[in-house]
Amino acid sequence: MIEQRRNHRRLFFRHFGSAVGGYCLLPGAAAQQRSTRAGVKNVVFVFLSGGISQVDTFDLKVGPWTPRNFDPTHFRGIHFPRGLLPVLSEALDDIVLIRSVRSWAEEHSLARQWLQIGRNPATPDARLSPHIGSVIASELAPQNPNAPLPAYVCLNAVAGSIPGEGFLPAANAPFLVSQTKGDGLRIAMHPEGKERYSRRAALLARLATPGPSTPLIEEDAVYQKSARSLIFNAAIDAAFTVAPAERVRYGDSPFGNACAVARNLLTRKLGPRFIQINFGDWDHHGNIYAPGALDAGNPKSLARQLDSGLGSLIADLKASGALNETLVIAIGEFGRTAGPLTPAQGRDHALLQSALVAGGGVRGGRALGSTDDTGARIRDAGWRRDREIRHEDLEATIYWALGIDWTKAIVNPEMGGRYFYVPGSDRQEYTPVQDLWV
16 A cells, blocks of 8 residues: 555655644654754754765874875864865864764665664564654644745655655655756746646646545645645745855855755745755775865865865854754764775775764864774763764754654554654663763
């Protein structure tokens, strides 16, 4: 039944779900409105797909392999590659570098899914699990009642790699944009113009034959209505348009454009509460310092694109006053091997990794946790639980920061039984990393 619904939906405007749907709460788990932590209202989740090398970026370890133009610099005890990430180095006052994160898996597809749904996707109770963004969409309405976009938006989405709403109502599905070019939202335009589109839409409405209502028909009606509200919407087109000078400042890349669009969507309050930006491939098994990878001297390298886009986003959100209410997280599905490079001049998969966190009122200008001299082992977890930070802990942190009850359990209507937003939260196995704020 679920697969049938999904296949049917693909014939319509799957990207355009914006209504808020409900679901069945477990007895004794009544929903309640909670105040947000430090005024956090939105999240920007930068997914560094492929696994960025933490020992070359967020947990820099200098050795004979380190390029000289990385310009390693100490800032309040933080060792940081200023030459590789110059724009982010200027924003370190607002950044926390978490250096004690450990992934559960070193296989890409498994680890990617795990990070985005906050649980082991191979377990039976994880079947049809929703993306974190869809859970947020089910809990929080768009930023204003007239917002044209839904609460969950995914930019530079890669087909087949983004979990959807799972068993949650279809209204919590992500709004997917495959590539952010900065020239408006092309999928919301008709090639023959607004007038011809309006005539065709009116004709279709006249030809539509009313029939018995079913959940599937009602679901499709929501998509159709939402889609039409975006076609030739001037506010949406403006938000997805990045001026030439802005494109250059943000790195003149699809990732930089996505960061600028995320800024526009948040500051103009066009609906999203959770924006995911996908960027990679960071799977550098060989030639990790090549021009297209972690090359400080090439403005078009992956590292420099990350720096220009993410650094400019943080700076602009701060300048507009929106950074305090926006939590920014950048992380990959796992880390990379520490110490000397492999014979292929790269780094292989490793569980230990780092994350960058900014905004949302976090106490910046520091690292949370530390590793040994090579970056291969955790020396100090850096938070009250005194253990490595898992992806489930980060999931709990996101919910908690937004004022969502991270211990909540709901009924999975497809599988039956209890579905905890954060698995094991009833046993306190995972908890929010509140130490980011203290």
